[in-house]
Amino acid sequence: MIKEKISAIQLVYLMAGYVLGTAMILGLGADTKQDAWIYILIGMGSSLILMVVYTQLSTYYSGDTLVQMLPKIIGRFLSYPVILLYIVHFTYSAARACRELGDLIVTTILTETPILVVIGSFMVLMIYCLLGGVETLGRMAEIIFPIYIFALILIWLLLFSVEPFDLKNLTPVLGNGVQPLLKKAIPTAINFPFGETIVIMMFFPFLSNKKHIRKIGLSALVIGGILLTINSIMMLSTLGPEIYSRDLFTLLAATQMVSVADFLERFDALVILMMVAGVFFKVGGFTFGASVAISQLFKLKQTRSVLISLGLIITPLSLISSSNYVEHIDFGFKFFVPYFLTLLQIIVPILLLFTAMIRKKLGLL
Amino acid sequence: MKTLRRIKKLYSTFQNQNRDKTLEEKGNDQLSGFLQEDFLQVKHYFEGASDFKYRELQINSTYSAIIFYLDGLVGIERIELNVITPLLKNNNAFLNNPKPTIETIIEELSSAQVKQGETLQEVINHILLGDTVLLINGYKQFLFISEQAWEKRSIEEPLSEAVVLGPREGFTENIRTNTSMIRRRLKTTKLKFESIQIGNLSQTEVVITYLDGIAQHSIIEEVRSRLNQINIDAIEDSGYIVELIEDHPFSVFPQILQTERPDRVVGNLLEGRIGIIVENSPFALVVPVTFFQMMSSPEDYYGKFIMATFIRFIRYLFLLVALLFPSIYIAVTTFHQELLPTNLLFSVAASREKVPFPAVIEALLMEITFEALREAGLRLPRPIGSTVSIVGALVIGQAAVEAGIVSAPLVIVVSTTGIASFMFPSYTLTGAIRLLRFLMIFLSATLGFYGILLGVFFILVHLVQLRSFGVPYLAPVAPLNFNNLKDVFVRAPWWRMNERPEQTGKRNLRRLSPRNRKN
Numbered sequence: 001m002i003k004e005k006i007s008a009i010q011l012v013y014l015m016a017g018y019v020l021g022t023a024m025i026l027g028l029g030a031d032t033k034q035d036a037w038i039y040i041l042i043g044m045g046s047s048l049i050l051m052v053v054y055t056q057l058s059t060y061y062s063g064d065t066l067v068q069m070l071p072k073i074i075g076r077f078l079s080y081p082v083i084l085l086y087i088v089h090f091t092y093s094a095a096r097a098c099r100e101l102g103d104l105i106v107t108t109i110l111t112e113t114p115i116l117v118v119i120g121s122f123m124v125l126m127i128y129c130l131l132g133g134v135e136t137l138g139r140m141a142e143i144i145f146p147i148y149i150f151a152l153i154l155i156w157l158l159l160f161s162v163e164p165f166d167l168k169n170l171t172p173v174l175g176n177g178v179q180p181l182l183k184k185a186i187p188t189a190i191n192f193p194f195g196e197t198i199v200i201m202m203f204f205p206f207l208s209n210k211k212h213i214r215k216i217g218l219s220a221l222v223i224g225g226i227l228l229t230i231n232s233i234m235m236l237s238t239l240g241p242e243i244y245s246r247d248l249f250t251l252l253a254a255t256q257m258v259s260v261a262d263f264l265e266r267f268d269a270l271v272i273l274m275m276v277a278g279v280f281f282k283v284g285g286f287t288f289g290a291s292v293a294i295s296q297l298f299k300l301k302q303t304r305s306v307l308i309s310l311g312l313i314i315t316p317l318s319l320i321s322s323s324n325y326v327e328h329i330d331f332g333f334k335f336f337v338p339y340f341l342t343l344l345q346i347i348v349p350i351l352l353l354f355t356a357m358i359r360k361k362l363g364l365l
Numbered sequence: 366m367k368t369l370r371r372i373k374k375l376y377s378t379f380q381n382q383n384r385d386k387t388l389e390e391k392g393n394d395q396l397s398g399f400l401q402e403d404f405l406q407v408k409h410y411f412e413g414a415s416d417f418k419y420r421e422l423q424i425n426s427t428y429s430a431i432i433f434y435l436d437g438l439v440g441i442e443r444i445e446l447n448v449i450t451p452l453l454k455n456n457n458a459f460l461n462n463p464k465p466t467i468e469t470i471i472e473e474l475s476s477a478q479v480k481q482g483e484t485l486q487e488v489i490n491h492i493l494l495g496d497t498v499l500l501i502n503g504y505k506q507f508l509f510i511s512e513q514a515w516e517k518r519s520i521e522e523p524l525s526e527a528v529v530l531g532p533r534e535g536f537t538e539n540i541r542t543n544t545s546m547i548r549r550r551l552k553t554t555k556l557k558f559e560s561i562q563i564g565n566l567s568q569t570e571v572v573i574t575y576l577d578g579i580a581q582h583s584i585i586e587e588v589r590s591r592l593n594q595i596n597i598d599a600i601e602d603s604g605y606i607v608e609l610i611e612d613h614p615f616s617v618f619p620q621i622l623q624t625e626r627p628d629r630v631v632g633n634l635l636e637g638r639i640g641i642i643v644e645n646s647p648f649a650l651v652v653p654v655t656f657f658q659m660m661s662s663p664e665d666y667y668g669k670f671i672m673a674t675f676i677r678f679i680r681y682l683f684l685l686v687a688l689l690f691p692s693i694y695i696a697v698t699t700f701h702q703e704l705l706p707t708n709l710l711f712s713v714a715a716s717r718e719k720v721p722f723p724a725v726i727e728a729l730l731m732e733i734t735f736e737a738l739r740e741a742g743l744r745l746p747r748p749i750g751s752t753v754s755i756v757g758a759l760v761i762g763q764a765a766v767e768a769g770i771v772s773a774p775l776v777i778v779v780s781t782t783g784i785a786s787f788m789f790p791s792y793t794l795t796g797a798i799r800l801l802r803f804l805m806i807f808l809s810a811t812l813g814f815y816g817i818l819l820g821v822f823f824i825l826v827h828l829v830q831l832r833s834f835g836v837p838y839l840a841p842v843a844p845l846n847f848n849n850l851k852d853v854f855v856r857a858p859w860w861r862m863n864e865r866p867e868q869t870g871k872r873n874l875r876r877l878s879p880r881n882r883k884n
Binding site: 135 | 818
């Protein structure tokens with residue numbers, strides 16, 4: 001069944017873009033104010049350990065996706081509910097990313113367009129891409145990621161020209177002490193966006209060369225984490241901690257302040273480009289993960305019908321899951337990220353790894 | 366692929382109904398050896414063909430013989446000189462020997478190409494190909510003399526791919542002239558010309574050409590099998606073949622390069638690609654090709670590399686302009702006025718004040734008129750062609766603006782787009798971009814910048830899925846190959862491009878000695 005291949009560099013690009021995805025636009029660690037960049041670094045650092053767990057599992061069961069290895073580790077009957085939870089996670093996370101895109105577009109550039117049209121047309125694009133298989137997704141990442149990075153660096157350079165740009169906005173560093181920051185960062189910063197790379201386990205079997213999976217996973221996290229850190233430093237310097245913690249779309253807010261020689265101004269289009277590209281990676285990764293999970297769980301021979309039905313589920317799900325954007329963010333950061341994702345992205349994989357190690361010791365692998 | 370198969374099936378059923386049963390049944394018959402009988406049979410097939418000519422000869426007043434040919438396909442003076450005269454003059458072979466063998470008769474004829482055959486089918490085929498056929502009473506073999514000579518266009522400068530630097534000759538309709546132009550550039554026995562006939566009625570000669578030892582066997586085999594699958598009544602131009610062997614017939618993007626320039630074909634052969642030359646078509650085909658090849662002109666390789674890189678940069682920039690400029694204009698004037706600097710916004714708004722249409726209608730009107738003008742300019746006889754452009758420029762440019770039907774900025778947008786779309790070195794790619802421009806206009810009119818982005822993403826997804834004879838269309842960008850990026854967006858100097866492209870030339874990568882490398 002698995003014929004299509006993805007190269008190592010494609011997967012790194014895809015996963016780095018996936019980490020950046022919505023996190024880039026939203027302004028991570030808003031309530032930690034000027035220490036947001038440390039918050040991100042903590043998240044990245046701890047998620048590197050998680051990545052080692054994920055890749056170790058994939059090395060034990062090389063050639064298997066997360067869904068295929070679960071029954072082998074904890075048995076068929078116990079694995080069903082866990083797999084279902086993962087499918088819910090992937091589907092709902094895709095819907096959340098869609099919702100964030102839709103809300104950004106509707107509140108900023110297309111104020112009179114129904115959000116359904118925005119999300120619906122995006123899902124049509126996404127499903128068209130995924131119907132081409134993992135190869136298409138990988139190659140899209142290969143083309144879009146460099147453009148994404150180019151746009152990002154361009155925006156950073158332009159931010160230097162903004163009048164209130166001041167690195168002093170970052171002080172006092174750790175003004176509230178280490179303890180509260182750690183409390184906020186763990187587990188939220190680990191789970192979003194870094195821990196979400198658990199979806200990489202659904203991609204490993206499609207790699208053309210499976211030797212360097214750990215390197216791939218770690219480098220994607222490091223690239224994504226460093227870019228996010230620099231970005232949050234730039235945002236904090238431009239906007240100041242107060243606006244940073246209050247504004248919903250910080251990157252957009254900062255970019256709108258750019259004005260070079262009274263002519264080069266309003267680079268909103270670049271931000272919209274980055275948002276669409278980022279969400280493309282994110283929704284692409286999640287939807288692909290969900291479709292592979294469903295077709296492997298139910299032993300389907302093709303993913304075509306799964307993908308089309310996922311598209312039809314994710315679009316309305318993104319709209320009905322919350323009645324407005326504030327509720328969406330609130331639900332996300334109060335329940336979904338700290339509890340649900342902690343269970344699926346931290347606790348379950350670590351337990352799985354222990355079980356797998358014990359099985360290996362006992363020779364039951 | 367499914368439709369391709371369906372089309373092929375349709376052709377084959379069509380073919381079976383119309384097959385000429387009589388020739389098929391009798392065709393493999395041997396010649397009888399009795400001149401009158403064979404003559405009547407041949408004449409029967411050419412009944413009603415006024416260009417079919419024959420002449421009876423008496424050799425030494427003992428043997429009667431007949432030559433057949435199609436008038437206009439045969440150099441008749443040379444047949445007279447090399448065939449008829451030696452036979453009619455007192456002939457040594459027949460004088461010394463009452464019944465000479467067919468080989469001795471061949472020796473008597475002073476033409477360069479004389480061969481023999483045996484069946485009636487062959488007689489018919491050779492007459493149709495423009496050979497002169499000689500039947501002699503009492504012989505079961507026949508002779509055919511290849512002295513074809515028909516009117517042909519001389520070699521001219523290629524119209525669709527003009528260059529300033531570089532060779533000026535272009536392919537003609539004559540396949541021999543075309544192969545000779547390639548052979549002149551590659552004087553090696555590794556250059557192969559494989560010939561096959563396609564078309565049940567047209568019997569068009571199609572030549573597959575490649576460099577042995579560089580081109581990959583799998584691709585050559587794929588080309589052969591796709592060409593052999595074609596079962597059609599006639600091939601009028603290489604464009605028929607393009608549509609019949611393309612990987613994705615429903616895509617607007619060209620997956621086969623059509624070129625008039627022998628130097629472009631040779632350049633591609635050297636990179637391990639395969640050329641297909643079709644009789645009666647001045648356009649040769651090159652497979653497999655990538656998108657980026659469509660964007661590079663042969664001139665890029667003849668001038669200085671710095672200049673070529675700059676030109677390529679301009680070309681890619683204007684690719685975006687040709688595709689997106691009208692839709693960006695619509696998006697900005699309809700949805701995102703705030704994106705324009707204030708002064709520019711004022712002048713655009715002022716010029717749009719009188720215009721009664723929304724921007725999208727205005728743009729569509731102008732774009733469609735422009736396409737019409739362009740088409741009219743192509744079809745009109747040359748002396749009137751300039752009139753059209755003057756009238757068009759006046760009507761569209763000045764009068765429409767003064768009448769307040771369209772705004773002046775839009776005229777600038779449309780004309781810039783028009784110029785941009787003439788920049789691409791591949792005519793078929795231009796067509797694809799022109800078509801997609803309209804799609805982008807509709808998307809931007811409904812969803813603004815977001816629509817444009819979605820459209821571009823759609824096009825990219827489509828492009829990464831395309832393949833040309835198994836080679837990804839966007840190689841070497843996706844999948845990425847750093848080494849081959851030397852000849853994509855930039856044109857590296859020749860002394861740095863010492864390897865052929867990986868996708869097609871991996872059998873024999875090195876093309877330049879590393880000693881030639883400077884710095």
